[in-house]
Amino acid sequence: MDRREGHQRGCSRRTVRFLEPALLLLLHHGPAHGYTLLERLDSLGLGKFNPAVVYRTLREMEDRGWVVSAWDREQAQGPPRRVYRLTLLGDEVLRLWAQDLEETRRIVEEFLRAYYQHIEAHPMEMEA
Amino acid sequence: MDRREGHQRGCSRRTVRFLEPALLLLLHHGPAHGYTLLERLDSLGLGKFNPAVVYRTLREMEDRGWVVSAWDREQAQGPPRRVYRLTLLGDEVLRLWAQDLEETRRIVEEFLRAYYQHIEAHPMEMEA
DNA sequence: CCATACTATTTGCAATTTGTCAATAGTAAA
DNA sequence: TTTACTATTGACAAATTGCAAATAGTATGG
Numbered sequence: 203m204d205r206r207e208g209h210q211r212g213c214s215r216r217t218v219r220f221l222e223p224a225l226l227l228l229l230h231h232g233p234a235h236g237y238t239l240l241e242r243l244d245s246l247g248l249g250k251f252n253p254a255v256v257y258r259t260l261r262e263m264e265d266r267g268w269v270v271s272a273w274d275r276e277q278a279q280g281p282p283r284r285v286y287r288l289t290l291l292g293d294e295v296l297r298l299w300a301q302d303l304e305e306t307r308r309i310v311e312e313f314l315r316a317y318y319q320h321i322e323a324h325p326m327e328m329e330a
Numbered sequence: 331m332d333r334r335e336g337h338q339r340g341c342s343r344r345t346v347r348f349l350e351p352a353l354l355l356l357l358h359h360g361p362a363h364g365y366t367l368l369e370r371l372d373s374l375g376l377g378k379f380n381p382a383v384v385y386r387t388l389r390e391m392e393d394r395g396w397v398v399s400a401w402d403r404e405q406a407q408g409p410p411r412r413v414y415r416l417t418l419l420g421d422e423v424l425r426l427w428a429q430d431l432e433e434t435r436r437i438v439e440e441f442l443r444a445y446y447q448h449i450e451a452h453p454m455e456m457e458a
Numbered sequence: 459c460c461a462t463a464c465t466a467t468t469t470g471c472a473a474t475t476t477g478t479c480a481a482t483a484g485t486a487a488a
Numbered sequence: 489t490t491t492a493c494t495a496t497t498g499a500c501a502a503a504t505t506g507c508a509a510a511t512a513g514t515a516t517g518g
Binding site for chain 1: 430441442444
Binding site: 213218252254255258279280281282 | 475476477478479482483484485486
């Protein structure tokens, strides 16, 4: 058995898959810095992310027009920070993402149902 | 808006993510040919897969010891077919996959809950 | 018997995605 | 002025994926 989630990866495949919608959702609460978002991803139940991955994703989202960014005027502590803000398009994409996750939920539930149903009926029947 | 699921991809990211557990589950029902599995993936609610992707995945699973294969003695129609069979290790991995999907379900549900709760309270508040 | 079509599997390669690490850059404190 | 901490970026290797074509057997029609 090898490469199970989180063993040799920075973060699991699943986690990465949730990065975009999670960022959109966090930004739906209001504008925020990349660094802040990085920390808040945790509070959404996703784990620690590699900063580079999060920043890169934000830039890609900006390229697609889902968010816009600007340098923060009042620098608190540290170097200039970029503030990201959701666009109308980003809001729409978040809505699409929610639909997509509904579908994902449906598939996961169907899979688990099929799994439990089958192993209940056939506890184990194959040779090693 | 671009690269939403299934637009420019053969199959969605999500679908690919379910390929391994789906194959393990199908094989838990009993040995089967790659081609048969390819067709049955549909019946699990996942869409059409590129054959090369499925065959390749089966080989990788064999490398990891989750399945074993042998050439089918009685060739029905067409070229020799490889029969895949789940191993005890594969059975265990399927169990782990189910646990992983339980966790995925939890995350998806939490995300959707947070999403609906928030957009209900804040229908729309950011500038374009 | 030759061409065509269908079942099955494999191989190779280009394109995309991901992970990692180091670089840059500002402020604050020792 | 060195060290530590906050933020962000860039570059590159490694892994993953999609696609197209090769291989190969059997069946069918002309």
